[in-house]
Amino acid sequence: MSESPASGREMPDDPTAWLIAVRDGRDRAAFARLFDFYAPRLRAMLARQNCTGAAADDVIQDAMLRVWQKAAQFDESRASASAWIYRIARNRHVDVIRKSARPMPEALKVEDPPAPDASEVVALQGEATRLRAALQDLSPEQRRMVEMAYMGELTHQEISDDTGLPLGTVKSRLRLAIARLRNNLKDLRAQ
Amino acid sequence: MSISHHIPARLMRAYAAGSLPASFATVVAAHVSVCDECRARLEAEEIAGGAVLENLNPVGGDEARLRAAVLARLDDALEAPEAPAPEGHGIYPGPVMAALKGRAPRWKPLGAGIRQTILASGDEGSLRLLYIPPGAAVPDHGHGGLELTMVLQGSFGDETGHYGVGDVEVADDSLEHTPIAGPEAPCIALAATDAPLRFRALVPRLLQPLFRI
Numbered sequence: 001m002s003e004s005p006a007s008g009r010e011m012p013d014d015p016t017a018w019l020i021a022v023r024d025g026r027d028r029a030a031f032a033r034l035f036d037f038y039a040p041r042l043r044a045m046l047a048r049q050n051c052t053g054a055a056a057d058d059v060i061q062d063a064m065l066r067v068w069q070k071a072a073q074f075d076e077s078r079a080s081a082s083a084w085i086y087r088i089a090r091n092r093h094v095d096v097i098r099k100s101a102r103p104m105p106e107a108l109k110v111e112d113p114p115a116p117d118a119s120e121v122v123a124l125q126g127e128a129t130r131l132r133a134a135l136q137d138l139s140p141e142q143r144r145m146v147e148m149a150y151m152g153e154l155t156h157q158e159i160s161d162d163t164g165l166p167l168g169t170v171k172s173r174l175r176l177a178i179a180r181l182r183n184n185l186k187d188l189r190a191q
Numbered sequence: 192m193s194i195s196h197h198i199p200a201r202l203m204r205a206y207a208a209g210s211l212p213a214s215f216a217t218v219v220a221a222h223v224s225v226c227d228e229c230r231a232r233l234e235a236e237e238i239a240g241g242a243v244l245e246n247l248n249p250v251g252g253d254e255a256r257l258r259a260a261v262l263a264r265l266d267d268a269l270e271a272p273e274a275p276a277p278e279g280h281g282i283y284p285g286p287v288m289a290a291l292k293g294r295a296p297r298w299k300p301l302g303a304g305i306r307q308t309i310l311a312s313g314d315e316g317s318l319r320l321l322y323i324p325p326g327a328a329v330p331d332h333g334h335g336g337l338e339l340t341m342v343l344q345g346s347f348g349d350e351t352g353h354y355g356v357g358d359v360e361v362a363d364d365s366l367e368h369t370p371i372a373g374p375e376a377p378c379i380a381l382a383a384t385d386a387p388l389r390f391r392a393l394v395p396r397l398l399q400p401l402f403r404i
Contacts, residue, residue, distance in 0.1 A: 015245075028265065035258050040249030047250055057257055064261050065268045078234055082241030090209040090240075102209070103216045104276050105223035105230065106285035132242035150236075150243040152208040156385065159210065160337065160363065162201040166239065177238050181231035189227070 015081035016125060023071040034081070035064055042089050048151045051093065059096055063089040073107075077116035077184045080128040090152070110188050120184050127177040134169040142167055194226050196358035200236075202339075203229065207236040214311060214318035214383035218339040218359065220286035221381060224279060225357045282343045282356075287320075287381055296320050303327060316385035323347065323372040323380070336385040338362040343381055346373035 015037055021030035039060050046056040066088050074084055094102040135143060148154055149164025158164065166174050198206075198219050205211045206219040223229045277289040290310040298306035304324040311318040316336070323329060325345070340347075340360045347354050349368040354360050362368060372378035 028262070031265070032258065032262065035261060036254070038244075039254050039257060040251055041244050041247045043252050044247040044250040045244055057252065061257060061261050061264075065264060068265050069268050080238055080241050082245045083234070083237040084241070086241040086244045087207070087237050089244075090207070094209040098213060100213075101289070103213060103220040103286040103289065105220045105233070106279055107276060108230070128238050128242065131239055132245060135239075135242050135246055147243050147247075149204055150208050150240040151247075152205075152210040154205065154208075154210060156212075156336075159201055159205045164204070165201070170239070174235055174239055177235040178231050181234045182228065185227050185231055 016076055019067070019071065019074055019081040019084070020076060022068065023074050031068055034067065034085075038082075038085055038089075039064065042085075045089065045151055046093060048148075048153055049093070055096075059089065059093050062096075063092045066092065075113075075116060077120045077124055078181060080125060083128065108185070108188065113188060116184075117187065120180075120187065124177075124180050124184060127173065127180050131170065131173045131177060134173045137169065138167065146170065193355070194228070194357040196352070196354055196360060197226065198222055198229050198232070198359055199361055200232070202361070203232050204236050204239075207233060207240050212316050212383075212385055214316045214385065215337070215339055217286050217290055217310075217318055218341050218381055218383045221284040222341055222357065222359050224284040224286060282379060284343075287343070290318060298322055305329065316383060318381070318383045321378075321380045321382055323370075323378040325372055325374050325377055328369050328371045336364060338382065338384045340370070340383075341381045343379045345376040345378035347371060347378045347380065348373065 015034060018027075018030040018033045018037075021027040022034065042060050042063060043056055046052070046059055051059060063085070067085055070088070074081075079087075091102050091104070135146065138146065145164045146166055148158075149166075154164055165171075202211065202215065202219060206216055211219065219233075223233050277285045277293065279285045280288050283291065287310075291308075296308040298308055298320075300306050304327055306322040308320040309317065310320065320343075321329070321340075323345075329347075338361075340354070340362070342354050342356050342358050344356060346356070347370040349360075349370040351360065351362075351366070351368065353373075355373075360370075
């Protein structure tokens with residue numbers, strides 16, 4: 001994660017750091033790394049909703065161009081790169097299916113948002129990492145159900161029945177992430 | 192604003208995953224616009240969704256070609272920024288203003304002083320604004336499916352509780368309820384359904400196809 005003065009700038013092995021480099025430095029090499037990491041995963045997500053081939057190419061291309069366009073809006077005290085790109089790709093895909101813009105919340109209105117507090121960033125990114133680890137620890141069957149919920153594969157009935165409910169440690173990690181985000185939003189509001 | 196009735200976790204997760212019908216998604220987006228608690232819950236669901244995305248087994252396509260196409264368009268992309276999300280106006284949060292296409296609601300009388308504006312109606316259910324005079328009751332009705340109602344002005348109460356500005360009532364097919372507007376002001380609410388309402392009284396039932404509620 002550190003820069004080595006001897007070898008110049010080294011690219012850390014962390015998508016959130018790549019996205020920050022895109023945001024702050026319009027770094028094309030970092031963007032290319034984001035593309036290489038996310039394009040095949042977005043393709044996997046889209047395939048689960050029967051969006052493949054040229055249709056998937058279009059959504060991936062549009063989503064990644066929006067990542068580049070909107071990078072200034074990324075706030076690492078409120079999202080990981082994966083969370084932010086997940087949102088952008090879901091929006092693009094829903095817009096394509098419905099041929100109209102997906103209803104989106106108003107942007108948070110904060111005058112002159114301060115640079116994110118370093119300890120808040122570390123804490124939030126830590127929650128994201130632990131949430132990912134908790135997902136990996138699920139049994140294959142549990143993991144499959146949670147994946148279906150987040151990849152948009154549940155029917156309306158399954159949503160009503162709360163199939164795909166995060167279980168065990170995933171549930172408690174989710175609760176901690178909510179508490180962390182609530183706190184970070186409150187700090188933003190207090191500015 | 193003191194909000195006490197929020198979006199249930201299963202609906203927030205489905206919204207994050209893009210699997211809610213547009214009518215419900217509008218209510219969720221409107222509520223998140225005014226409720227920081229639910230904004231935090233949505234962002235947490237997106238962090239979980241991002242973690243699931245990261246863990247997926249990559250699926251290969253013609254990534255080299257796609258990557259070249261995307262990289263070639265980066266400069267153009269910056270010159271064509273996306274239209275900004277609609278702002279809220281008065282009692283109407285941004286997503287409701289988007290559904291109103293930026294115009295004031297055009298109210299149609301439903302009888303007994305109750306008025307509605309249909310924002311969307313189709314296979315994915317209906318989305319409308321309801322205007323209920325102070326103290327008036329919405330006819331007793333059940334649901335073929337799910338109904339989400341968010342208060343934008345005033346308040347209402349029914350068998351399940353009291354709902355003020357920003358609150359969302361979640362009614363499923365087991366609930367037969369008679370919402371009554373609070374006495375302080377006309378109640379204006381955003382209501383989304385995924386199936387037509389079933390009125391128990393005969394007359395509203397006959398009017399139903401006419402008013403598309």
